[in-house]
Structures are given as C-alpha cells and as structure tokens.
Amino acid sequence: RKFDAANKAIDRGMKAAPQNIGLWETKAKLAVVEKGDVSVSEQAFESAKSMPLTAEGKIKVAGARADVFLLERKYQEGLNAAESLSDDLLSTVPVAICGKYYLIGLARRGLHDEAGARVAFLKAKEFGEEELKKSPDSPDLRVLQAKILAYLGEKDSALAEAKRATDLLPESKDAFGGPDITAGVAEVECILGENDRAIELLDGLLSRPSNITVPLLKLSPAWDPLRQDPKFQAMLEKHGVKT
Structure with a gap:
C-alpha cells in the first residue's frame, strides 16, 4: 500500500485544482484508510461549502457527511x-x-x-x-442489499445477494473493485454473527491490496461485533505493523 506516493500525487493535483471535489474525496478516503483519520474529511466538507457543485455532487457530499x-x-x-x-x-x-x-x-x-x-x-x-x-448486474447494489437483508435477519437472502455480488465482480476480474465487494461480504458475515468467516475474509484482504486496513478496522463501528473476538484481535496485531 503506497500511501505516500498516492498522497503526493493527490497533493500535486490539488495545488492545480484546489476546488476539485473528486480529489478532496480521494484524499479524505486515503486518510481514513491509512490512519483512521477523519480530519481530512472535515476539511473537505468545509471546502465543499464554497465549491460549485452539481446536484449529484451535493448528494455525494451530503451522503459522505452522514457516513463520516x-x-x-x-x-x-x-x-x-x-x-x-x-x-x-x-x-x-x-x-x-x-x-x-x-x-x-x-x-x-x-x-x-x-x-x-x-x-x-x-x-x-x-x-x-x-x-x-x-x-x-450492479455488484455494489447487490452487496448493499445483502447488508440490509442481514440487518433484517434474512440470513439466506443476505448470503444469496452477497454471492451474486461476488459472482458479478470477483477479485480475479477486478483487482480494484473486487476487494471492495469482498469487504462488503465480510461485513454481511459480521452482521450475521459469522465471526470466523468475516475474520477469514478480512485477513485475506489485509494480506493483499485493498481498502481494508488495520486503522480502518479499528475506527469503523461496522466491525464492533468482532472487537472482543480473540481471532480478530490477533489478526489486527498480526497486520498492525505492515498496514
């Protein structure tokens, strides 16, 4: 995970286009993934107030605000x-x-x-x-629906949607988007109380390029059900130095 190089590239872009909301979004996501740091997101939201945004851009910013x-x-x-x-x-x-x-x-x-x-x-x-x-055929929508069904206690339907999402965008087909779908499936397993399976998927994602990192796992409430699991704690310790 070459965070330094990515941050430098983003900073160069922002010098040329300081009001580019896409660059702010990427910089904010990098800070969360690399360090579990939401302060850059807060800066982005403040900067967005003075940006000329499309209706879709305003929706994205508002949704991101709720997410953070x-x-x-x-x-x-x-x-x-x-x-x-x-x-x-x-x-x-x-x-x-x-x-x-x-x-x-x-x-x-x-x-x-x-x-x-x-x-x-x-x-x-x-x-x-x-x-x-x-x-x-939207894998993102499929995995979101899987999470929703999991929270509603519809286990079989949730797992079926998660499988459809993975079939639509496997990591073998897309090395960038595929791991995000795998992370979503791990979240589904976590919601359903399938801790071992969730940890297995997360451990794999921590072992290869993905947006799952130890700082993010420590930050996000999504993984709270795993916090007291010794296997989860051991996984964080194993990957902590490298991630």
Missing part, C-alpha cells in the same frame, strides 16, 4: 444528516435513496432504536429491490 458522522459514532448527527436528504432529490441518483435509509438504519441502531432501525432497513430493502430491477 457514523464513523465518528456521532449517531444523532448522522441521523439528522441522512434524514435531511430529500427523497425527491435522491431519486435522480441510482442507489442513493436506498443508501439514505440504510444510513438511517445504522444511525438508529447506534442510538439503540431497534424498532426505528428496522423500519428504515425495510424501506431501504424496498428501494433496493426497485433499483435492482433496473440494474440487476
């Missing part, structure tokens, strides 16, 4: 950010409306509102099913 709140475990702020997004506006961007209710579900779970979370996940499932009719 959840990473920070600021669940009420994340909930407010997600709920502030208009369904009508999101309907113009595939997957976005499904993602909104998924984020609401996560935020409500973080706030220990299980009933509210279930309502949100059911809405996300409904929107996901509609989107899948239009884009049945």
